[in-house]
Amino acid sequence: MINVAIVDDHRILTEGLQSLIAESAIAKVVGVAHSAAACRLSLAFWKPDVLLLDVGLPDISGVDFCKEIKEQFPNIRVLALTTHSEYTVVRQMLDNGASGYLIKNAMADEVMAGIEAVAAGETFLCHEIDLLMKRPAEKNVWLSPRERELLLLISEGLTNTEIAEQIFLSPETIRGYRKNLLLKLGAKNTAVLVKMAIEQKLI
Incomplete structure (x- = not known):
């Protein structure tokens, strides 16, 4: 069973993700935070395998927070969750240690595939981002x-x-x-x- 934590300030989205993960039978949600500050307080207790991290947090950029998490908890796999599909944002997240990148409108099976892939130590890019990163120019x-x-x-x-x-x-x-x-x-x-x-x- 994969332990997943979610950091996102959109409560409707986090509720939807919790239901999706709970129904999957391959993972369970060990914690939810709606800001980086709340996540900092709980991360050591949650001990998640995978952290679904929103890039646009209210109190700090998810790009910077990703780096901070990886420095303190190198074993946590960060799966970026965002509405941003700009090349530079994706590149920065990956450079700062994210193992994967999901767009918020990704299909349910893509979300679960992402969680499974990064938990297994692989890099996962949802279809839209994969296409973006492969564009040579x-x-x-x-x-x-x-x-x-x-x-x-x-x-x-x-x-x-x-x-x-x-x-x-x-x-x-x-x-x-x-x-x-x-x-x-x-x-x-x-x-x-x-x-x-x-x-x-x-x-």
Whole structure:
């Protein structure tokens, strides 16, 4: 039986998780806290195998709290539970010792699979986060306002000459920009570039 503790300030969510875990027959909830402060007071008594940790706690960032927990209780497996699906937040949580990452709208079986996986010492990323982390160009794509404008015009199917006329630059300059955008996003052609730009919400 896996001992699970939950730290989340959304009471409806924690109640739902408690029911889900209780019905699973593979885990049981040993404690619930609605803030980091409350969790600090009880963690040593609870001795959970897995800690479901909300990234957006009211009193401290879950990212920082994760690091603190891992320093004090290295054997506790932290499974991040959050509405945040930004690459940098996921990366920071994993860097600070989290063993897994769940989005709050994850399906019940995905939640239980996550608890089982991290308890067994594996890393678990729910489907949505797994896709996010595998995107090759998600590393650190930063586009200038001019590049975003250009990307939008490219996505509308305009040629270099048409774009040049519209934003008062030479076709040569536009060609250079386009080449740079392909490089930045790691796209092999314009069609892939547009697809990636839409997926990554760059336009």
